Amino acid sequence: MKAIILAAGKGMRLNNDERSAIPKSMENINGISIMHYQLNNCLKNGIKKFVIVVGYKKELLIEHVLEVLKEEQVYFVENPIYDKTNTLHSLYLTLRFMCEDFIYFNADVLFHPFILRKLVNGEDSSLLMIEKKPVGDEEVKVIIENDIIKEIHKQVDIKKAVGEFIGIAKFVKQDLPSFKDCLEFGVYNNQSNNYFEYAVNMMAQDRQLKAIYTDGLPCIEIDYPEDLKKAKEELFKDIVDFL
DSSP states (O other), X not given: OEEEEEEOXXXXXXXXXXXXXXXXXXXXXXXXEHHHHHHHHHHHTTOOEEEEEEBTBHHHHHHHHTTTSOGGGEEEEEOTTTTTOOHHHHHHTTGGGOSSOEEEEETXXXXXXXXXXXXXXXXXXXXXXXEESOOXXXXXXXXXXXXXXXXXXXXXXXXXOOEEEEEEEEEOGGGHHHHHHHHHHHHHTTOTTSOTHHHHHHHTTTSOOEEEEOTTOOEEEOOSHHHHHHIIXXXXXXHGGGO
């Protein structure tokens, strides 16, 4: 099993003048960067191979990653148009590496270590990690029936949404041909500036994608300054013992 991590973007919603010199995944959360936190948790769960999509300040991020990983453990894929595209295009650039089960990460997610363990040790199905909670317009929302994902995108009816997809998933080998087709369809139909959930939502019409739940374990996708503040002041104390 490998991990594919999307870390190409600049993080415009978070960046200010002080932070603009580093990629968002290098943000320091009480002594450890988001990227180092993700990589260390993968290593502890037996994940030794990595594909990381880089773009903004790529040289800086590559150097940062290699503080944790050996060069032979990681392949860096550049998205040269990171400022004009979104996660759908970045993930599309990794198609040639989708030949085995993999864990997917948005590079701005801080999570309790047991969340990753649940995915790695979960059943042999594609699994999307869902936080059950009231949601608003900004979250990537899901409609679920009997633990099967029926819809996933930001435009899901809030009244029907079960919760939020937190940006961590497992995709298994038998589902990858369908997933690749959906990613290619998106890029070829001018959706490169869309979220990768566009392809997942399409895939859900063809394959059974199962929901797996955080069950109250802390996690946060760091998009805004208030998310970063919450990660530092609230969430980190709940996961620090597991570092």
